[in-house]
Amino acid sequence: MRRYDVDKNRLLDAVRGLLDEGFRYPVLHTAVDHGEGVELVYLFRALGPPGESEVMLAVRLDDDDLRVSSLTPLVPGFNFQEREVYDLFGVFYEGHPDLRRLLLPDGFQGHPLRKRYTLWDGDIQ
Known part of the structure; x- marks a missing residue:
């Protein structure tokens, strides 16, 4: 699988290029919190042999x-x-x-998969 690190300001252009090259199938989009920013990961697929038909784009965002x-x-x-x-x-x-919460209830405070998210105040006993 090929991986490309893409500047967030060039993401739309990069995806348009992938679509033009036949990578029309969205497989996965997720994020990883590295503690100092979030990395967005996008996986696209084209019809073709395994290993040659997958492309991953990674976009780094500052906190x-x-x-x-x-x-x-x-x-x-x-x-x-x-x-x-x-x-x-x-x-x-x-x-x-339609950017609104998908899994958590409206009014939920914070984003629980961030490393800096606090589950509770106090000590664990």
Whole structure:
């Protein structure tokens, strides 16, 4: 599988290029909190032999700016996956048609898959 690190300001152009090359199938979108920022991971697939037909894009976001362009208008299959990452990691997808919590109830405070999220105050006994 090929991996490309993409600047968040070039993400839409990179995805348009992948779509033009036949990578039209969204497989996965998730995030990883490395403690100093969040890495977004996108996996696309094209029809073809294994190993040659998968491409991964990785986008690094700083903790102080968790905003990125939504891919949902280009790739509708990422709709719920972007909502899940928004809900659990706090990434804001600019241009998403329906960005709201997917798993957690309205009014829930915080984003529980972030490393800095506090489950409770106090000591564990």
